[in-house]
Amino acid sequence: MDQNKKLEKKRKIIESAYQIFKSKNIYNTAVDDIVKAAGIARGTFYLYFKDKSDLIEQLIFLKSAESMKELLKKTHERFTGSGDVFEISRELIGMYIDFLIGQKEALAVITKNISSCMRDFPDFYDEEAGKLYSGILERFVDLGFDRDDINRKIYIAVDMVGSICSDAILFSKPYSIENIRRPLTEAALAVITSKTNLLPGDCDE
Amino acid sequence: MDQNKKLEKKRKIIESAYQIFKSKNIYNTAVDDIVKAAGIARGTFYLYFKDKSDLIEQLIFLKSAESMKELLKKTHERFTGSGDVFEISRELIGMYIDFLIGQKEALAVITKNISSCMRDFPDFYDEEAGKLYSGILERFVDLGFDRDDINRKIYIAVDMVGSICSDAILFSKPYSIENIRRPLTEAALAVITSKTNLLPGDCDE
Amino acid sequence: MDQNKKLEKKRKIIESAYQIFKSKNIYNTAVDDIVKAAGIARGTFYLYFKDKSDLIEQLIFLKSAESMKELLKKTHERFTGSGDVFEISRELIGMYIDFLIGQKEALAVITKNISSCMRDFPDFYDEEAGKLYSGILERFVDLGFDRDDINRKIYIAVDMVGSICSDAILFSKPYSIENIRRPLTEAALAVITSKTNLLPGDCDE
């Protein structure tokens, strides 16, 4: 079986697992449930994944990355046009929050791991997403932001909004999404627009 | 058995469980391990907790609350004195991060749930902690911050620093704690000092 | 504590257990459920019963005996009057079946053990019931039935009707009570009116 077919099948299994994870807690989902949904035999699962946690890890990364890429696509055109970067940022944060609200199901799966796709940041899992992100980054650099600094700030803001929204959207704890939306937007904006004088020691790249 | 003794024993079991959770993943810890560590019989466990998840829930809340209270105590004296609130805030954030670094073990247990004690925010699990927090809050109110707004901002900042530090301290992903510390401090400061004009609809209190 | 009080308390526990057994399967009922219902402490239970099976045994015997006594009372007046013993028997069988239908709840508890009170037959658990039974017996003896034989026949008939009715009333298997009622009545009548020439070896009394 060539590599492509293998990858495709892997994706198919992940997708099946994801459908189940949306309705059942990950830890209450058995490999058996997954293989049944994927229409494959139990043993076949282990031809594609080392074990169950291997699947989970890959699934969360992939789904987080897909969400992020989708968001990048959506926000891209706002950034390619002209306009005040801060105003645009505010809009983007709004789009991000709306996006998360629309992804309630996905959020339940990747809870508080929305930023896990940034683990190996700033390399995204595919070229296209990487380019989209770079485009946005460049806008900030053009405005005089330090590339490393803005990189970190975006990561912080993305993680923060994801984490707070998870609790707000899924549990309304301690605030409902409506209640936290405005201060969260301001907070995210404040994070992004704050500047840090990074010292040499702050970078290991 | 009077209520106090019962509570005390419950705490003892939680403490034993906590010791194990620090060395083993929660989900790899069997009830059996816990009762052995607590020096009680298996059945006794179920006299004090409905089931395993009941213990976990209570443990995370308690440990998160204890950590927060400890932090509040530590930071309290800086706040009771005089000085620029923003400068003090910066210091506090530093203390918070240092605190988390010092709590690496605890962090592994309550991962990303550091703010779970704020779930029922702004009521803390005990009066003393509540008072400490109120004192800090008052300082901001005196400076003209809206009470509801600053409440939310602190929650956002606490959750944010906790979440970012978890990944940084435990996994150095995507940045090591040294690498992210400064921008994170600036970000937290920016969050706290940003002001939102809360509209009536933003509050349900 | 005098013997009477002790017996009374024992009865109270049995009664509480019985109430639960009517709604829950005996084997799914814990001693805990029983003591809670009886309003006593766990340990107290063991002051009155050797163990759980001791209770069950006594309960089934008692409830079966109580049912039987109640039935004997109900049927007694028909027997004290005059009339054709066979016609009366047919009536009594009808009363027995109606009685079982009315005891659906009890039946579920003492399933197929309705005749267990006759285990130590023909001695009943109390004098009154014993006398009632003797009165009926005498009528048959007067008609020329052998006392030992009619004793056995009644036992057989009682057990038979009880067993068949259990299945019919509780499960409608293989026949509903309406469907089996008439043939069962005839069968019971046939059993009672049949005569056996008991040989000396047939008795060990």
Add this chain to the structure above:
Amino acid sequence: MDQNKKLEKKRKIIESAYQIFKSKNIYNTAVDDIVKAAGIARGTFYLYFKDKSDLIEQLIFLKSAESMKELLKKTHERFTGSGDVFEISRELIGMYIDFLIGQKEALAVITKNISSCMRDFPDFYDEEAGKLYSGILERFVDLGFDRDDINRKIYIAVDMVGSICSDAILFSKPYSIENIRRPLTEAALAVITSKTNLLPGDCDE
């Protein structure tokens, strides 16, 4: 694995369980005991039975049916020949009682459930047994018995003899099998030879 092999294995497990049930009370037998006896792994058990009670249910039905079939075979030749049906019936009842005495072990397992194979009566669990039974039935119909009536009477008699013999053979309570044998035979004969005028409402078939 083809369906036949699967069924065979199921039967093997039931057989192993049956061997244990004969020496230990069903409710004191753990799944563990069964799988050890069957020489299979614990998990394998659950591949063939939903749970423990699933096994018990199937076992009792099967054993009851097997016993009944064996009896039908034994009695068959007496019925295919000529002779007075009542005399033959008496003989058959005797054979049935002897059969139960010889099945003491089985009786302990299927206590008072000897007629459970007749739950879905008059369909037996296999064709052969069904045919044997039909043959006997026909003899009665030829003699002018109503088919529905004699069906019910046989069921009543079978259940009655089974129930009384269980107590007599296993516990000698309230009578030993020797003591109850003759009156029981007469009773069973009386049941079978009694005729009921079934009314339309007595049947739902």
Add this chain to the structure above:
DNA sequence: GATGAATGAGTGTTCATTCAT
């Protein structure tokens, strides 16, 4: 006599993983 906290053996059931086909 009464209590109820403590016990711990026992049990049914799950499920990730393997491996012969």
Add this chain to the structure above:
DNA sequence: GATGAATGAACACTCATTCAT
């Protein structure tokens, strides 16, 4: 590559019984 029957360690939880107070 694919299968799915078999595995058996692991686990959460129950519950009859005891015993110190």
